[in-house]
Amino acid sequence: MATARRVPELRRSDLDLLMQKLHTHAGIRIDSTENVIAGTIQNRMTSLGLRDVDSYLSIFDDSISARAEWLALMDLLTVKETRFFRQPDAYKCLAHYVDELLGAGPAPSELSFWSAGCSYGQELYSMAMVVESAVSRSKPWLQWHGIGTDISFNAIHQAQRALYPEDAVRFIPAEYRERFMGYGQSEERIVAEAISARTHFFHSNLLHVDSAPFADFNIIFCQNTLIYFEREWQRWIIDQLVKRLRVGGMLILGAGEDVSWLGQNVRRLQWPGVCAYTKTGG
Numbered sequence: 524m525a526t527a528r529r530v531p532e533l534r535r536s537d538l539d540l541l542m543q544k545l546h547t548h549a550g551i552r553i554d555s556t557e558n559v560i561a562g563t564i565q566n567r568m569t570s571l572g573l574r575d576v577d578s579y580l581s582i583f584d585d586s587i588s589a590r591a592e593w594l595a596l597m598d599l600l601t602v603k604e605t606r607f608f609r610q611p612d613a614y615k616c617l618a619h620y621v622d623e624l625l626g627a628g629p630a631p632s633e634l635s636f637w638s639a640g641c642s643y644g645q646e647l648y649s650m651a652m653v654v655e656s657a658v659s660r661s662k663p664w665l666q667w668h669g670i671g672t673d674i675s676f677n678a679i680h681q682a683q684r685a686l687y688p689e690d691a692v693r694f695i696p697a698e699y700r701e702r703f704m705g706y707g708q709s710e711e712r713i714v715a716e717a718i719s720a721r722t723h724f725f726h727s728n729l730l731h732v733d734s735a736p737f738a739d740f741n742i743i744f745c746q747n748t749l750i751y752f753e754r755e756w757q758r759w760i761i762d763q764l765v766k767r768l769r770v771g772g773m774l775i776l777g778a779g780e781d782v783s784w785l786g787q788n789v790r791r792l793q794w795p796g797v798c799a800y801t802k803t804g805g
């Protein structure tokens with residue numbers, strides 16, 4: 524007979540210490556309930572073959588194992604909810620922006636975009652479907668590439684597989700779904716090579732974005748990720764994202780995520796329901 528798993532009794536002081544350290548490492552607030560956190564710790568203890576909480580807590584010194592364990596714990600506790608074309612208006616704004624970019628004056632020699640906090644990849648693939656449609660319509664020779672970054676190794680791994688259940692694919696508008704979602708083995712749908720060959724996913728912590736080797740993007744999406752950071756970090760991250768845009772580039776945050784921020788060299792774009800900015804100089 525299966526025995527019910529025992530959720531460890533976490534002392535309030537231990538829990539506070541763990542959450543405080545997690546906050547220092549990821550800069551994010553963990554909104555999970557104490558029970559969920561305790562259950563997650565129990566899962567880690569089981570995976571590591573540990574029987575008591577003190578042995579688990581003793582891992583968190585300054586060693587390499589401690590850093591690895593922080594990553595494992597963060598991976599389990601971060602909220603990765605996402606879907607294709609999650610905020611449809613943002614993608615209409617993107618389509619309009621790309622059409623204007625390709626239509627006005629000399630065409631750029633290449634086009635690049637970034638999904639920061641990409642979760643399981645749907646955001647980057649949605650951006651890529653919009654971009655590829657616009658490019659193939661008017662400038663089929665133009666090279667484009669997109670990158671997605673996330674703190675979760677598991678999310679990055681899933682994103683790289685480019686496989687999604689039928690249920691997830693229904694959020695993709697029909698014109699893109701028919702063109703860019705093929706059939707994989709079994710019941711899954713696979714992102715077409717025209718998209719997956721030009722999209723790449725990397726593990727990266729937004730708290731260390733100042734040392735990330737990414738720059739000169741035409742478009743950056745950072746949606747539904749900043750909400751987990753403290754306000755000061757939110758502003759710092761947005762400034763860092765803007766630094767990585769080309770002049771004339773566009774940044775789209777989640778609806779209502781502007782945190783009353785207006786940095787230098789940016790102008791808010793008037794697009795109903797979308798929190799979009801363009802970089803005007805610098």
Ligand SMILES: C[S@@+](CC[C@H](N)C(=O)[O-])C[C@H]1O[C@@H](n2cnc3c(N)ncnc32)[C@H](O)[C@@H]1O
Pocket residue numbers: 549550551601602603604605606609639640641642643646672673674675678727728729730745746747748751
């Ligand atoms: C709610 S999801 C949003 C996914 C997608 N952008 C969307 O709007 O559908 C938030 C993502 O942010 C990631 N995240 C949390 N903290 C992060 C950090 N410090 N650096 C990078 N990514 C982080 C999480 O792993 C998660 O995948």
